[in-house]
Amino acid sequence: MARNKYDIDEALETPFNIANFKRCKIYLKHSIKLLIIGAILSLLSTVFALCGPYFVKIVIDNIEKQQAAGTQEISGIFIIGALYLLCILLSEACSYFRTIVTSKAGQQIIHEIRVDIFSHVQMLSFNYFDSRPRGKILVRVVHYVNNVADFLSNGLINIVVQFLTIFIIIFFMFSLDVKLSLVVLSGLPIFIIYMVLIRGRQRRAWTDYSAKNSNVTAYVSESINGMQITQAFNREKINQGIYDRLLGQMRKAYLKAATINNSIPFIIENLSSFVQAFLYVAAIAFFVGNNYTAGTIVAMASYSSRFWSPIQSIGDIYNQLINTGSYLERIFDTIDEKIEIEDVPGAYDLPAISGEVEYKNVTFAYEPGHNVLENLSFKATPGQSIALVGPTGAGKSTIVNILCRFYDIQEGEIRIDGHNIHDVTLKSLRSKMGIMLQDSFIFSGTIKDNIRYGKLDATDDEIIEAAKTVCAHDFIMQLEDGYDTVVNEKGSMLSQGQRQLICFARTVISNPAILILDEATSSIDTETEQYVQQGIEKMMRGRTSFIIAHRLSTIINCDTIMYIDQKGIMETGTHEELLRKGGYYHDLYTSQLMETEPAQQNN
Ligand SMILES: Nc1ncnc2c1ncn2[C@@H]1O[C@H](COP(=O)(O)OP(=O)(O)OP(=O)(O)O)[C@@H](O)[C@H]1O
Numbered sequence: 059m060a061r062n063k064y065d066i067d068e069a070l071e072t073p074f075n076i077a078n079f080k081r082c083k084i085y086l087k088h089s090i091k092l093l094i095i096g097a098i099l100s101l102l103s104t105v106f107a108l109c110g111p112y113f114v115k116i117v118i119d120n121i122e123k124q125q126a127a128g129t130q131e132i133s134g135i136f137i138i139g140a141l142y143l144l145c146i147l148l149s150e151a152c153s154y155f156r157t158i159v160t161s162k163a164g165q166q167i168i169h170e171i172r173v174d175i176f177s178h179v180q181m182l183s184f185n186y187f188d189s190r191p192r193g194k195i196l197v198r199v200v201h202y203v204n205n206v207a208d209f210l211s212n213g214l215i216n217i218v219v220q221f222l223t224i225f226i227i228i229f230f231m232f233s234l235d236v237k238l239s240l241v242v243l244s245g246l247p248i249f250i251i252y253m254v255l256i257r258g259r260q261r262r263a264w265t266d267y268s269a270k271n272s273n274v275t276a277y278v279s280e281s282i283n284g285m286q287i288t289q290a291f292n293r294e295k296i297n298q299g300i301y302d303r304l305l306g307q308m309r310k311a312y313l314k315a316a317t318i319n320n321s322i323p324f325i326i327e328n329l330s331s332f333v334q335a336f337l338y339v340a341a342i343a344f345f346v347g348n349n350y351t352a353g354t355i356v357a358m359a360s361y362s363s364r365f366w367s368p369i370q371s372i373g374d375i376y377n378q379l380i381n382t383g384s385y386l387e388r389i390f391d392t393i394d395e396k397i398e399i400e401d402v403p404g405a406y407d408l409p410a411i412s413g414e415v416e417y418k419n420v421t422f423a424y425e426p427g428h429n430v431l432e433n434l435s436f437k438a439t440p441g442q443s444i445a446l447v448g449p450t451g452a453g454k455s456t457i458v459n460i461l462c463r464f465y466d467i468q469e470g471e472i473r474i475d476g477h478n479i480h481d482v483t484l485k486s487l488r489s490k491m492g493i494m495l496q497d498s499f500i501f502s503g504t505i506k507d508n509i510r511y512g513k514l515d516a517t518d519d520e521i522i523e524a525a526k527t528v529c530a531h532d533f534i535m536q537l538e539d540g541y542d543t544v545v546n547e548k549g550s551m552l553s554q555g556q557r558q559l560i561c562f563a564r565t566v567i568s569n570p571a572i573l574i575l576d577e578a579t580s581s582i583d584t585e586t587e588q589y590v591q592q593g594i595e596k597m598m599r600g601r602t603s604f605i606i607a608h609r610l611s612t613i614i615n616c617d618t619i620m621y622i623d624q625k626g627i628m629e630t631g632t633h634e635e636l637l638r639k640g641g642y643y644h645d646l647y648t649s650q651l652m653e654t655e656p657a658q659q660n661n
């Protein structure tokens with residue numbers, strides 16, 4: 059089966075870069091208090107828990123002593139027992155509150171990173187989105203950020219706490235007995251050697267797993283977006299196959315990583331048991347002269363078994379640290395992604411305009427070496443309506459995309475009222491334009507929200523007025539909740555034509571000086587179109603308008619029609635002029651006429 063782009067992993071295996079961790083300081087700033095409280099609670103919880111074996115020792119030794127002396131005084135033992143219980147309760151309580159505190163810190167950190175990454179992604183140019191699967195962007199914003207935040211809120215505290223725990227245990231052990239403590243510590247070098255040996259493989263295995271995991275997420279995201287097409291083309295089986303394969307790769311990667319990981323507890327368990335056995339042997343057989351009490355031996359054994367738990371945690375955190383390093387690399391990569399299209403230094407706001415648009419020798423390519431437009435020049439006077447027609451892929455949408463600076467041109471210049479669009483602020487430039495792009499996107503929310511998308515302060519009356527202008531009012535009123543009807547992302551419950559009408563209303567509501575309609579009426583039925591046409595004409599009055607349409611009936615009244623092909627303008631003139639000329643436009647028009655006439659005759 060052919061590989062697709064989801065098989066290509068993100069290059070996650072980057073050298074460990076401490077600079078990325080240092081950079082996280084900005085995200086920890088607001089949570090630092092919570093993190094410190096969390097660390098203190100963790101530490102208290104550990105200290106309380108570690109008091110346990112000490113109390114056990116006291117009780118056992120006490121009982122032993124009493125047995126030897128033939129006395130039976132149990133009130134002291136009760137007190138110690140109560141203290142032990144109190145310690146356990148306090149330990150659990152601290153641990154409980156620590157979880158609450160660190161979760162809160164974690165959520166704060168997630169929030170800050172997400173806001174940062176999202177606000178940056180919003181400024182990235184169309185080029186960025188053209189060149190990668192959206193799902194992979196999603197993975198970074200959601201999955202990677204979650205992992206990083208978990209490390210920053212929990213992992214960091216844990217590292218400190220686990221190291222301190224080890225030191226506290228060592229302190230307790232040494233205060234009981236030095237020799238026996240050294241016996242317990244004897245297992246440590248073996249464990250360290252093992253960890254050093256598997257470290258590289260372990261890191262590779264986990265980074266491989268997260269790459270495969272992100273492939274799966276990206277594929278699911280795309281599949282859900284394209285589900286209708288999948289079903290229409292009976293691609294379910296093939297897609298299932300692709301998904302299966304991606305899942306298989308992920309499972310394999312996971313099992314490999316998990317196998318390596320699971321070997322660590324295995325080693326620890328065995329070492330711990332071995333050391334404990336050795337401890338008893340040493341205490342009873344080797345260090346006979348020391349005359350250890352039963353309490354001391356039991357307490358030492360207990361500390362010995364607890365000693366390995368923080369060591370294992372440190373191993374886990376080390377893993378997490380390595381993964382976080384690669385996630386951070388990707389996150390900062392996205393945050394640092396150069397904003398290709400931004401205000402130049404010294405950019406000024408485009409003042410109120412009359413709407414003169416001039417293209418001067420404009421050359422543009424999406425990819426270097428493949429010019430889509432070459433040496434394009436034309437001038438639109440204020441209020442003029444210009445229709446762009448021509449074969450598919452000729453560059454009509456491109457001409458308006460570069461006017462909005464969705465892409466920057468390579469040569470030449472575009473001027474609006476004499477201002478080079480490259481020198482003015484993007485915000486002021488786009489605020490002068492009403493843009494209706496070729497694919498009419500509906501956001502989740504109400505119809506009303508969708509119409510006021512670009513003009514948040516629009517009143518209900520303005521919204522209704524805009525809808526009426528584009529003949530959307532009637533169908534909206536027929537919906538269950540009228541303007542408050544909730545639609546899904548992409549407007550799945552609306553027809554394509556209805557979606558176009560809503561986008562159309564969204565475009566007209568901001569009262570732009572320049573109007574750009576890219577196939578605005580392509581999915582609207584001919585009857586509605588006649589009404590919409592009136593609305594469009596009303597809208598176009600006094601505005602410079604660029605209308606792109608395959609259906610020529612919608613543009614015959616435009617002041618100028620430009621036939622676009624072969625990287626430039628092939629013909630330009632009014633409908634009548636171009637018909638008289640008998641060139642490309644004439645051919646296009648007559649061929650459409652022939653297509654529609656038989657249909658009309660049939661009606
Ligand atoms: N994001 C992009 N990256 C690379 N090439 C692109 C991109 N968008 C368009 N193109 C190419 O640029 C050329 C012009 O595309 P454009 O979308 O402007 O055509 P169009 O005239 O609007 O076509 P249609 O009538 O089908 O909408 C096409 O050959 C297309 O393959």
Ligand SMILES: [Mg+2]
Binds near residue numbers: 576
């Ligand atoms: Mg187009």
